[in-house]
Amino acid sequence: MPADPSELSALSHARYFGSNLFLRGLLLAAGLVPYRLRVPMMGRLVTAMGRLAGFDKRVRDNLELVSPELSDLDPGALYRDVSDNAGRMIAEIYAGKPFHDRAKAAPITGPGLQALEDARAAGRPVLLATAHFGNYDAARAALVARGHEMGALYRRMANPYFNEHYVEAIKKNGEPMFEQGKRGMVELVRHLKKGGIAAIVTDLHAQGGKPIDFFGKPAVTSTVPAELALKFGAALIPVYAVRQDNGLDFEIIMNAEIAPSDPLTMTKALSADLESIVRKHAGQWFWIHRRWKFRKRKSKSGQRAKQASDTA
Template identity: 85%
Template sequence: MPVDPSELSTWSHVKYYGSNLFLRGLLVCTRLIPYRLRVPLMGRLVTVMGRLAGFDKRVRTNLDLVSPELSEIDPDTLYRDVSNNAGRMIAEIYAGAPFHDRAKAAPITGPGLKALEEARAAGRPVLLATAHFGNYDAARAALFARGFEMGALYRRMANPYFNDHYVAAIKGNGEPLFEQGKRGMVELVRHLKKGGIAAIVTDLHAQGGELIDFFGKPAVTSTVPAELALKFGAAVIPVYAVRQDNGLDFEIVMSTEIPHSDPLTMTKSLSADLEAIVRKHTGQWFWIHRRWKPFVPVSKPGRKANPEAG
């Protein structure tokens, strides 16, 4: 979890400032290149830089963990696909109008769109559950363009210098934004109470979450989205922006609304829905995440650590 900037050491400030200068310089330079060339170029650059950072090893480790589930996938090919998608996403978030135009033109498919329209017509709050897949901001921009104003919960980046302009960039895809934490959660709750729509990513390791299988291995997963939905009567609809073969366009896929039951069952359904679309487009999910980190139990009765969760 990112710490407050005031808690960083002098060395951390120097390191983050230097890396931010490099990244900002790279983004400024690439903006001089036409969008059609800039996006794939950033994909290739991130692929190279990711290898230097050892991210290809992280992908291989995660793939080995879930094998034989995905034993037919070549880890080097998967890394190239994952890092290329990540680089393209970075370029897109900072691109402004060219990205927004493509997102607005993206077709929206799946039964979730009807569920969203019905919830809005009834004044019912909605939680759009997404993940680090494709480019989740494309889904937000596409829905905004069709009149679905929404908030979004985001996690502050560890690098405070990069975080400032990153947040400014994603605001261009719609507001309000709620920073993960006590204050952000209060703001999100207020938004839902008013019948608002909010997007939230559900695929990160969440300390204090529940062990839920993802590709056959237990991963610590937050049940908070489901708990919020049950408390405020919100519809929970999975949504994904699937990158198309040309690498620049998207299809917005909205799955069936998750039925209300209990937090654990609903969260399992969300995880299963994400796994299903990742199986179709394996290289578009961020396999660099430490999704299967070891489980550290918290003081809740009946919850036990699972040694296989690492």
């Protein structure tokens, strides 16, 4: 992934620069609309744009892959909920104070809050494991507002122009920020060694990860959060920001600390924890991700093998 615009080809430079201008203009225009109207407006806009990009088909494909686990869900309704939540999240990240005020006011429930406070009292580092669910930055802002300063590991966006102001926006919810990669991991490790708190997203396809069942199908998942927790004696706590029915407020749910054992067992526990909350709020998880790449590659390999045997 290009580190800066100078590493881009002329065509990529023009494409990324143009799309960034469009998105920045859209965000600036949306900022003129009152917050209560802006957030749902961005939800509807992203829903329409995502359909043009074919994201509704990706949601349908993912849902079909895990069926009959979720056979009662309507793919069309699920796409609308997922894309609406994504659009709302974009508006919130760039909203500043109105979003921060709602995040700070969000109630925090679950045994994980006490586990966090106990770890802090004992001087232990903490890893907060979250996912592309609801608005994970709301959880971070809520905890920072309560005195739990924390860093966060993030993945650089492909568009370097958009990435620059995106990172500046999410920094306002708490610092330091660690970019995924060798340098960012070194900084994260240094932060944990000092007894710090860091948030990490655990639901992306991870190169070198382990195939762990998610809704009954193998999804390649990083064991790094569990490995870090074990190495540095950190409390590994799942946390989610659940969007409420009004579409603007949140409840921060902190589930029980993952018991120390081994990286694979702990990662399976994290995956099961996420699955349990997605079952309750399916439309708040980002079903547009290619979460089951392992399964799809395996399926294609199987098809090629079958075709070869049929023609032999």
